[in-house]
Amino acid sequence: MPDFNLDQRSEQAPSFYGGVISDHNSVPTSLSQPKENLVAAIALRIRQSLDLESILKQTVAEVRQFLQTDRVLIYRFEPDLSGVIAVESVRKPAQSVYGHKIEDPCFADKHLERYKQGRVHIINDVSTAELTPCYGEVLKNFGVRANLVVPIVASEELWGLLIAHHCDSPRQWQASEVELLKQLATQVGIAVQQAELYDRVKSLNSYLEQKVKQRTAKLQNSIKFETLTRKVTQKIRDSLDEPQILQTVTQEIGQILNIERCKIELYNGDRHHAEVVCEYTTTLPNCQGSIRQVADFPELDQQLLQKESLQFVEISELNPLNTQATRLVCPIFDDRGILGNLWLLRPKEQFFQSSEIMLVEQVANQCAIAIRQARLYQQSQIQVKELARLNFLKDDFLKTISHELRTPMSSIQLASETLEALLEKEMGDHRSATFTKVLNIFRSACHRQNQLVNDLLTLCYIDAEKELMTMQWIDLSVCLPQIVAPFKERINNQQQALIIDLESHLPRFKSDISTIKRTLAELLNNACKYTPSGETITVTASSTNNGIKLSVCNTGIEIPPLEQQRVFDKFYRIPNRDPWKFGGTGIGLALVKNLIQLLNGTIYLNSQPGKTIFTIELPCETTKDL
Ligand code: ATP
């Protein structure tokens, strides 16, 4: 219990002029100090300190000293309006009443409101005063002969009472003393309010600090989570290897969420069982490859198949100590259904937070994308292999069939020529028109079939074609008319116009003449086949920086953009595009492209409404270079 009995020092010189009284030794003792000084000193101390307890202690000590009375105390109310003597300064032989609890049932009814309004209670002589029995009892017990009570109001509430007791005799309290006590009670009220405010600020501060800490932890978590999602997404983008992606996922989750085990199980086709395909574990025995029958866990899989995650605590059979563990299971699914589950295991007391569950669900979604993507890729790889195999078979078949056809076709052609010669000799001009027509059809069909077989063989053995090429100087002003000549009659018959546009002084160039003839003939043939009547076919030849450029343009027809690449594919024909009904097999342009590539040249197509141009660019030596 604190002892503020300062009697022994009462003769000492005063020491509180304007200063802060920080310990008992510096408490003023002089009665002659004007009360303004005391009030000012206490007000200053309140402004400078937030330590309410020591302010109160010093206040009661100084007041008692100032009043030269036996006891000054501060009585503090509890929320239930009982109270306790919280601070006291006492002069011996008066007894200390510090710490006494007082429950005065009459107080709330009789005095509370009045004290709140600032009522001061003055008793000069307890023996003659009219007191309620309980109050009189308290004063008697404390040995009080005269009593002065002023209220301490803080934040508009009655906080406590500042009380001066005179014990050794009755005392006539002076108006100035009452006034002093009132002023001091006001200052104490300020100190209390200030301290309460300070406490509130302190607790607000620590609340905010707590919040900041929580936020920081959350932020750090989100960064970690974000990194994980980015890594997983990146992995999925970079790789099509399903086992490798899933392994990365389990490992990253395992490490970032700091868990004992993370595994991925995938359902079989009819979802009767699920197999653990990859796993990350720090402590537990490995279970990769183990198979779980869905029928054994009907409730679990029912929920998972509805695409809902679940968290539960269970006895771990795998744990030798048979302790419980917390498990989180997130289904791996997409719009086409469920593929498997992502399992996470932690010690039982460590639950998965909702942010962690959200993260694992996100990762499970990414896994679904990865699995679908990888499987699609696998399927397409199988299809590619199958296509390559079929292509090989087709080429093989073509080779065989072309070989097989070649001999009989040559024989038929030879027979037709012999037959024609014989008939010429036998019948001369006496052949009927029908006979001649049939013979012509026979001859041109033979020619077409022979050409087809030759083209097929060239395509099948395109590499061998290179061996047969011989480079020689070519003068297009001489060659081109020869190439064009066979088409002239047909062009005329179809009412098409033909323009040959040769650059003046076109240089000669070095190339394989038969390839040039064959490709130009095929392009011209196409132009004749696909140009409507009344339109124009133009053959152009010009020199370029590094060789020669040849093009065949026909008007009145466009090849749509989507078809432009495909026309160079083997056996591709644009449907319903054969105005003159010549027919074809769709190998002409494929052959041209391959032959031009053998000469290191390129062929490209430009087509727009009403116009189609095939252009060949051949890098070659020209007489310009000489
Ligand atoms: P083949 O040449 O084997 O007798 P084809 O002429 O149909 O048959 P390609 O020469 O490869 O085959 O041509 C492929 C398709 O491209 C043609 O079916 C035709 O529809 C289109 N095509 C080719 N050349 C032209 C052109 N000059 N104008 C318009 N369409 C063309």
Ligand code: MG
């Ligand atoms: Mg063709």
